[in-house]
Amino acid sequence: MPDFILDVQGLETTFKTPDGVVHAVNGVSFGLAEGETLGVVGESGCGKSVTMLSVLGLIASPPGKVVAGKAFFSGQDLLKMSNEEIRHVRGAQIAMIFQDPMTSLNPVLTIGKQLEEPLILHIGMTKNQARERAAELLSMVGIPNAKDRLNDYPHQYSGGMRQRVMIAMALSCSPQILIADEPTTALDVTIQAQIMDLVKRLRDELGMAIIWITHDLGVVAGLAQRVLVMYGGYIIEESKVNELYARPEHPYTIGLLGSLPRVDEKERTKLYSIEGQPPVLYQKPNACPFAPRCKWVLDHCWNENPPLLEVGPDHRAACWVDTRTGRHR
Amino acid sequence: MSNVKANNKDTLLQVNDLVMHFPIYRGVIQRQVGAVRAVDGVSFDIERGETLGLVGESGCGKSTTGRTILQLYRPTAGTVQFEDVDLVHLKGEELRKTRRKMQMIFQDPYASLNPRMTVADIVGEPLVVHEVAKGKEIQDRVQHLLEIVNLNPSFASRYPHEFSGGQRQRIGIARALALQPSFIICDEPISALDVSIQAQVVNLLEELQEQFNLTYLFIAHDLSMVKHISDRVAVMYLGVIVELASRDELYAKPLHPYTQALLSAVPIPDPVADAKRQRTILQGDVPSPANPPSGCRFRTRCPIAEAVCAESRPEFREIKPGHFVACFFAERFL
Numbered sequence: 063m064p065d066f067i068l069d070v071q072g073l074e075t076t077f078k079t080p081d082g083v084v085h086a087v088n089g090v091s092f093g094l095a096e097g098e099t100l101g102v103v104g105e106s107g108c109g110k111s112v113t114m115l116s117v118l119g120l121i122a123s124p125p126g127k128v129v130a131g132k133a134f135f136s137g138q139d140l141l142k143m144s145n146e147e148i149r150h151v152r153g154a155q156i157a158m159i160f161q162d163p164m165t166s167l168n169p170v171l172t173i174g175k176q177l178e179e180p181l182i183l184h185i186g187m188t189k190n191q192a193r194e195r196a197a198e199l200l201s202m203v204g205i206p207n208a209k210d211r212l213n214d215y216p217h218q219y220s221g222g223m224r225q226r227v228m229i230a231m232a233l234s235c236s237p238q239i240l241i242a243d244e245p246t247t248a249l250d251v252t253i254q255a256q257i258m259d260l261v262k263r264l265r266d267e268l269g270m271a272i273i274w275i276t277h278d279l280g281v282v283a284g285l286a287q288r289v290l291v292m293y294g295g296y297i298i299e300e301s302k303v304n305e306l307y308a309r310p311e312h313p314y315t316i317g318l319l320g321s322l323p324r325v326d327e328k329e330r331t332k333l334y335s336i337e338g339q340p341p342v343l344y345q346k347p348n349a350c351p352f353a354p355r356c357k358w359v360l361d362h363c364w365n366e367n368p369p370l371l372e373v374g375p376d377h378r379a380a381c382w383v384d385t386r387t388g389r390h391r
Numbered sequence: 392m393s394n395v396k397a398n399n400k401d402t403l404l405q406v407n408d409l410v411m412h413f414p415i416y417r418g419v420i421q422r423q424v425g426a427v428r429a430v431d432g433v434s435f436d437i438e439r440g441e442t443l444g445l446v447g448e449s450g451c452g453k454s455t456t457g458r459t460i461l462q463l464y465r466p467t468a469g470t471v472q473f474e475d476v477d478l479v480h481l482k483g484e485e486l487r488k489t490r491r492k493m494q495m496i497f498q499d500p501y502a503s504l505n506p507r508m509t510v511a512d513i514v515g516e517p518l519v520v521h522e523v524a525k526g527k528e529i530q531d532r533v534q535h536l537l538e539i540v541n542l543n544p545s546f547a548s549r550y551p552h553e554f555s556g557g558q559r560q561r562i563g564i565a566r567a568l569a570l571q572p573s574f575i576i577c578d579e580p581i582s583a584l585d586v587s588i589q590a591q592v593v594n595l596l597e598e599l600q601e602q603f604n605l606t607y608l609f610i611a612h613d614l615s616m617v618k619h620i621s622d623r624v625a626v627m628y629l630g631v632i633v634e635l636a637s638r639d640e641l642y643a644k645p646l647h648p649y650t651q652a653l654l655s656a657v658p659i660p661d662p663v664a665d666a667k668r669q670r671t672i673l674q675g676d677v678p679s680p681a682n683p684p685s686g687c688r689f690r691t692r693c694p695i696a697e698a699v700c701a702e703s704r705p706e707f708r709e710i711k712p713g714h715f716v717a718c719f720f721a722e723r724f725l
Contacts, residue, residue, distance in 0.1 A: 105585040220676040250448035250612065252673045255656035259672050277586055280615075280658030284665040303662045321590035323619035325642060325657045326664060330619065332597070335590035339555050 066093035066134075067238055067271060068117070068156075073131030075109075075116045078124055085343040086112045088295040089130075094239065099265065099272040101286030101303070103279055103318075105340055109295040110275045114241050117141075118156060119148045135239075154184040157232035161244040163224035167216040173200075173227055174212030177234060184235045199230040203260060222253035226260065233264065241273045246281065258285060279322060283307060288376075291315050294341050294351035300370065301377040311379035313356045350382070358383045360390060403574060403606050404437040404460070409469035411452075411459045415681060427681045429455040431630035432469075434707065439573070442600065442607040444621030444638070446614055446653075450677060452630040453610045457576045460608070461493055462486060473574070491521055494567035498579035500559035504551040510537070510562055511547040517569040536565040539602075540595060557588035564595065568603070576608045581616065593620060614657045618642055623713075626650045629688040630680055632707060636714040646710060646721040649689045687718070695720055 075087040087109045094100050104110045115121050117133045117140055133140040135156065140148060152158075160166045168176060177199060178192035187195065193212070200208035203226040216224060225245055232240055242261070246254040262285065265272060276282055282289055282303070289306050291299040291314065299312040310316045320334030338355040341347075350356070350363045362382050370378040371391060384391050410433075412426035430452045437443045447453045459466045462478050471478040476489055497503035504513055515533045518524040524532055534544040540561040551559055560580060567575055577596065581589040593616065599605060611617050617624055618638055625635040626649065634647040645651045652671040659665045673692045678684055684691050690700040699719055707717040710725070 105587060222676055250677075251614070251656040252448065252652060253676070254658075255670065255672050256674075258658075259670075278658065279586075279660040280665075283660050283662040284658055307661050307663075318586060319660060321587055322660050323593075323615045324659055324661070325615045325618055325654060326659055327615075327618070333590040333594055333619065335594055336587040337591070339557060339588065340585065 065095060067096050067136065068094040069132075069134040070113075070117060071132045071134075073113060073116055073133065074129045075112050075121060075126060076129055077126050082344040085346050086126075086295050087116060088343070088346055090292075090295075090297055092290055092297065092300070094271050094273060096238075097269050097271055098288065099274060099286045101282035101289040102273060102275045102292060103277065103282055103289060104292035105277055107340055107342065108292040110292045111243050113292075114158070114243065114273065114275060118152050118158065118241070119143070119145070120152075120158075150184070153180050153237075154235040155237055156239045156241065157235070157237040158241040158243065159225070159228045159232045159245045161247050163221060163228050163245075163248070164216065166228055167224060169216050172213050172215055173219065177212070177227070177231055180231065180234050195234070196230075199234055200227070202233075202264070203227070203230045204256075205230075221249055222256060225249060225253075225257055229257075229260065229264070233268065233270075236268065237270060239271045239273065241275070243275045244277070247276070247278070254281075261285070279307075279318060291318075294343055294347070296351060296367075296380060297370065298352065298380045299378070301374075301379075305374065305377050309374070309377075311373045311377065311385065312352075312381045313358050313383070313385060314352050315379075316385060317355075350380075352381075356383075358385055358388055362390060401439040402436050403439040403474060404608075405470075405472040406436070406456075406460060407434050407470045407472075409433045409456065409459060409471065410467045411455050411464055412467045425681055428630050428683055429680055430459060430466075431683070433627075433630075433632050435625055435632065435635060437574075437606055437608060439606055440600075440604050441622045442609050442620055444617035444624040445608060445610045445627060446612060446617045446624060447627035448612060448653075448677060450629075450680065451627040452680070453612075453627050454578050456627070457495070457578050457608060457610050461490070461495060461576060487521075491517075491523075491570045492572050493574045493576070494570065494572040495576045495578060496560075496563050496567050496580045499583050500556050500563055501551075501583070503563055504559055506551055509548050509550055510542075510554075513551070513562060514547075514565045514569060517566060521570060523570065532569070533565075536568055539568065539599070540565045555588075556584050557591055560584060560592050561595065564592075564599070568599070571603070572605070574606045574608070576610065578610045579612070580609075582611065582613065589616070596620065614654060626653065629677060629683055631688055631717065632715075633689060633718070634714075634716045635707075636716075640714055644724070646714065646716045646724045647689075647718050648693050648695055651724075652694075695723075 071091045073087055073090045077084045077086055090113050102110045116128045174196055177196035181187045181192040181195055197208045205226055246257050286303050289303050290297050293314050299315050310319055317336040336355050341351055347367055350367050353359050353363045368380045368382045370380045373379045382390055409430055411430040412428050414423045415425045417424045433456055445453045458464050460471050511533050514536050515529045518529050533547055537544045542561050581592050609620055621638050624638050624641045625632045628649050634650045645654055652673045655670045675692050686702050687700040687705050690696040705717045705719045707715055710716050710721050
């Protein structure tokens with residue numbers, strides 16, 4: 063598919079643990095179009111972060127292992143690249159920002175040094191050029207007195223400012239894709255709003271594609287154009303953003319949306335709750351991984367794990383049941 | 392400070408001008424050089440059977456307020472009346488006895504349960520400490536408590552690490568219920584849990600409230616969950632309450648600029664509604680509570696601040712029945 067700048071096919075990643083091999087990602091396929099913002103939603107352990115780390119060759123091996131799949135980026139398979147080759151892609155063409163801005167920054171180097179490093183390494187700037195560009199980047203992400211603050215250390219920045227630094231660093235080499243792994247989860251709501259506002263502005267200015275990983279369906283609603291919902295290492299629903307929130311098809315997505323209280327809700331109703339808890343998969347399941355928690359479950363769900371089925375225009379869900387009728391699709 | 396009291400009602404807890412300063416020591420002789428003004432003059436009432444939500448961003452003093460109410464920290468100033476007993480001046484055995492009626496559920500279900508104790512020991516410990524049950528009776532009470540929080544009683548001999556986050560939080564809730572308290576402080580009880588598990592725990596808390604006529608102080612930073620569970624909501628910023636009103640009133644018509652900004656920053660899980668909203672994006676960060684701004688605490692980030700805001704602290708006043716706000720210009724939004 064030539065219209066995707068990132069095309070992931072059949073990705074599988076496992077981890078060896080003392081209790082057995084955990085199947086963290088089980089055949090995940092998705093594409094990312096140029097300039098598109100893709101939301102990836104799921105709870106902890108659903109494989110959303112591992113998927114992206116696998117694509118970038120950042121899975122520690124052992125215990126982790128990418129056992130199958132392809133990930134095409136500008137015609138090249140990232141999973142076949144040597145460490146040296148993928149280092150040139152990572153940070154330069156595909157950049158990533160992480161949840162915790164404190165642990166992602168080196169505490170003993172100044173902010174300036176850390177910002178200059180990728181510029182010197184990837185683009186080959188001189189020290190002075192890098193210094194100047196670093197100051198530009200800092201002011202681009204809204205840090206006042208950028209030139210002076212280059213000499214500060216990470217602990218002198220607040221949480222929100224550190225996340226701004228991470229964004230500046232990620233954007234320093236003008237990447238085509240920005241992968242953001244829960245970048246606002248550790249932040250307060252008013253700071254989260256600042257960061258999201260910044261990301262939207264930069265996206266419009268720079269035209270990069272974004273993959274935004276989060277557990278918060280609210281955050282994705284205001285940002286993404288398309289959403290993937292993950293559960294137990296599978297993509298279980300994939301749709302345009304408006305369609306997903308208006309007509310969720312998979313029982314898990316329906317449950318997740320129903321379990322969220324809203325600040326704009328009028329009546330107080332009992333929250334819908336999904337009983338039980340997310341699975342840890344020691345084997346690839348033959349049944350639907352959500353079956354034990356599903357209230358629409360049919361006999362067939364225990365016998366065959368559903369693939370992603372077309373349920374509407376640009377809308378796919380991995381479920382045998384039509385939840386409106388309760389019958390097999 | 393105005394008297395924040397709702398009349399003709401059965402008041403369970405009355406907090407008046409509560410102040411909690413943590414001293415900062417420096418130098419060789421450890422001289423006190425300042426104080427972190429974590430809670431700086433907070434007043435509110437809680438009625439029997441109601442849930443008061445206390446929201447604010449990290450570091451605003453909401454958890455410290457909860458702990459100071461229970462006398463886990465002894466307050467610098469102010470009073471806390473619980474069922475007509477002044478907790479601040481209670482000591483030793485008297486305080487211990489009163490504490491039976493007040494319990495706490497903690498944020499982190501991984502850190503608030505002793506990993507070396509079995510579930511039975513954890514849930515039964517309050518019964519032993521307060522000497523309200525012995526021997527076989529403790530076992531029976533523990534089994535019953537586990538049933539109440541929807542845990543299989545046969546899990547009693549297991550250890551905390553064998554449970555998931557949601558199950559651990561249920562153990563914490565069972566422990567809090569052991570002494571049949573009338574008042575429970577829930578300090579961010581769900582923020583460490585996964586989304587699909589949060590609803591389970593909140594529903595359980597609501598059922599228990601109805602069953603045992605419990606009164607909650609629900610501390611959280613998640614405004615949508617606070618709206619869901621609370622009858623009235625107080626909003627804190629940098630050690631002070633800036634607004635207090637019934638949940639419907641506060642969320643429909645917030646009068647303090649901070650509350651307005653906070654509400655507009657909460658993402659709504661609905662792309663259509665989200666796109667229609669007007670957002671107020673606050674600039675900058677929360678100042679340090681060791682050196683808070685003069686006058687109104689919020690003035691450094693406030694979109695409508697004027698000179699007067701730096702000069703004096705706005706009174707926490709009742710602008711209409713049951714709606715309190717600490718802002719000089721709140722009338723503009725009426």
